[in-house]
Amino acid sequence: MFGYVRLYKPDLRMAEYEHYQGIYCSLCKQLGRSYGLLSRFTLSYDFTFLAVFRMALSDECEGFKKGRCLFNPLKKRTCCCNNEHIQYAADVASILMYFKIKDNIADRSFFSSLPARLLLPFAGHARKKAANKLPELDTLVKDCMQQQSKLESEKNGSIDAAADPSAMILSAIASDSANDENERRILERFGYCLGRWIYLIDAVDDLLEDWSDGNYNPFIYSKGISQDNPPDENMLQSLLPTLNACLAECIAAFNLLTTQRFDGIIRNVLEQGMPSVQQQVLAKKGSKHDPYKVLGISPDATDEEVKAAYRELARKYHPDNYSNNPLSDLAQEKMQEINEAYDTIVQIRGRGGGSSQGAGGSHSTGSSRYYDIRSMINSGRVLDAEMLLDGIPTSSRDAEWYFLKGSVLFKKGWLEDAYNHFQTASRMEPTNMEYRTAVNQINMQRQTGGYRAAGGRAYNGGCSGCDMCTGLICADCCCECMGGDLISCC
Numbered sequence: 367m368f369g370y371v372r373l374y375k376p377d378l379r380m381a382e383y384e385h386y387q388g389i390y391c392s393l394c395k396q397l398g399r400s401y402g403l404l405s406r407f408t409l410s411y412d413f414t415f416l417a418v419f420r421m422a423l424s425d426e427c428e429g430f431k432k433g434r435c436l437f438n439p440l441k442k443r444t445c446c447c448n449n450e451h452i453q454y455a456a457d458v459a460s461i462l463m464y465f466k467i468k469d470n471i472a473d474r475s476f477f478s479s480l481p482a483r484l485l486l487p488f489a490g491h492a493r494k495k496a497a498n499k500l501p502e503l504d505t506l507v508k509d510c511m512q513q514q515s516k517l518e519s520e521k522n523g524s525i526d527a528a529a530d531p532s533a534m535i536l537s538a539i540a541s542d543s544a545n546d547e548n549e550r551r552i553l554e555r556f557g558y559c560l561g562r563w564i565y566l567i568d569a570v571d572d573l574l575e576d577w578s579d580g581n582y583n584p585f586i587y588s589k590g591i592s593q594d595n596p597p598d599e600n601m602l603q604s605l606l607p608t609l610n611a612c613l614a615e616c617i618a619a620f621n622l623l624t625t626q627r628f629d630g631i632i633r634n635v636l637e638q639g640m641p642s643v644q645q646q647v648l649a650k651k652g653s654k655h656d657p658y659k660v661l662g663i664s665p666d667a668t669d670e671e672v673k674a675a676y677r678e679l680a681r682k683y684h685p686d687n688y689s690n691n692p693l694s695d696l697a698q699e700k701m702q703e704i705n706e707a708y709d710t711i712v713q714i715r716g717r718g719g720g721s722s723q724g725a726g727g728s729h730s731t732g733s734s735r736y737y738d739i740r741s742m743i744n745s746g747r748v749l750d751a752e753m754l755l756d757g758i759p760t761s762s763r764d765a766e767w768y769f770l771k772g773s774v775l776f777k778k779g780w781l782e783d784a785y786n787h788f789q790t791a792s793r794m795e796p797t798n799m800e801y802r803t804a805v806n807q808i809n810m811q812r813q814t815g816g817y818r819a820a821g822g823r824a825y826n827g828g829c830s831g832c833d834m835c836t837g838l839i840c841a842d843c844c845c846e847c848m849g850g851d852l853i854s855c856c
Contacts, residue, residue: 368410368466370567371560373631374638382630384444388430389421390414392446396456398436401492404485407796408463412564415635417455420543422628424451451543457496458539461504464493465511472515473581481797503538510535523587525608529565536561549623556619563612563640570605571647573597578710596657602648609644657707673738676708680757698759705758712737736766743770748777765794769801776808784808 397405428447467489470482497504510531540557544550576583617636658665661675683701688694742751752774772787785808792801
């Protein structure tokens with residue numbers, strides 16, 4: 367539920383963006399100083415907005431200065447001078463992130479939640495330190511999350527009830543910066559509507575995934591969504607008035623406040639950034655129709671028929687077929703729709719929904735197109751795996767894509783390219799032990815000469831980069847290396 371409160375950069379003045387970036391960098395540093403290096407990965411736009419918002423209401427501002435970043439030490443960047451508002455945002459981030467990680471663990475399978483499980487001890491330590499500073503907020507968040515869990519277990523279909531815990535948390539956080547009673551009332555309303563909007567847009571963003579995975583989502587029960595009645599574009603667009611009402615109330619409440627600075631930044635977020643995020647989420651989710659219709663098959667199709675239909679369409683809309691073609695962008699959109707449809711079908715069948723008969727057998731829980739690609743790589747069908755990977759649009763290529771592409775290149779003997787792809791995957795998901803292990807393994811082979819570069823014979827001995835066991839073996843070693851205060855922040 368983090369990352370939705372964003373700027374709309376095209377309409378932001380350069381000086382305002384520099385100030386925002388300075389506060390963003392300062393919050394990152396403060397997280398490291400207070401809660402260790404690993405906590406810096408919990409940084410988000412939402413907590414940056416909190417720091418900006420509190421500083422806007424304060425009578426004093428310590429100003430900005432030039433400083434160096436731990437992750438980019440060669441170039442000085444504008445940073446905000448340390449102040450209580452940045453510290454407060456760091457404390458709040460540590461508390462909320464702990465409960466966010468716990469929620470991710472509860473909603474996912476064991477292996478998919480493994481990175482979160484590894485992070486939980488560090489998040490728990492950070493939360494304990496933050497709770498000593500903000501005990502009332504920590505208690506409130508804990509109670510609200512328990513209330514949230516109860517609503518989910520009861521499969522409550524009330525949107526208002528489902529959004530209330532998140533709204534109450536944000537209301538308490540916002541009102542904490544009030545200077546008098548009138549301002550407190552305004553901030554309570556502002557925070558409540560903001561928290562409500564964040565919860566609802568997150569629910570919309572997760573709707574299709576929750577529907578396919580069988581997880582709780584208030585819109586599933588309030589809109590009568592089922593396996594026979596999937597969410598469609600019209601249903602998603604019907605949620606727009608509810609989301610717009612939350613935004614309108616946020617803006618109305620903010621108009622009653624007197625700000626000392628950063629008014630342009632805050633209005634940019636409320637009036638342009640958040641509506642833009644809202645539009646993107648609805649457009650993305652609304653483009654996904656009945657997955658079986660997208661692939662041109664019936665819901666009774668066997669697993670092998672599903673795979674055959676997907677592969678045929680992947681060949682048809684492969685980007686190579688539309689190179690230097692003015693319609694290449696449309697072909698990429700079509701390919702993305704096909705990939706998403708296949709993902710949905712496999713996820714449904716992986717948890718027991720739909721047909722699983724035929725030569726293909728059943729899929730494991732959490733399967734996706736990447737499951738098949740992994741199987742192809744491990745069985746030596748490298749070219750088939752590469753074709754499916756190349757058919758995925760650039761905009762949809764996540765860390766898993768780069769890892770699997772690196773595994774393909776590794777099998778082909780293209781060592782340097784494989785190393786670059788593994789590095790990219792590790793940068794995108796720095797806590798994923800499987801990706802880090804692949805980087806370390808191939809780097810060792812580069813240094814010892816145990817593997818030939820592009821054009822040479824592929825190395826077939828030892829464990830593959832796709833082996834989960836390798837990542838698990840290194841998990842305990844990485845815990846001590848990444849956590850604590852081994853690397854002090856500047």
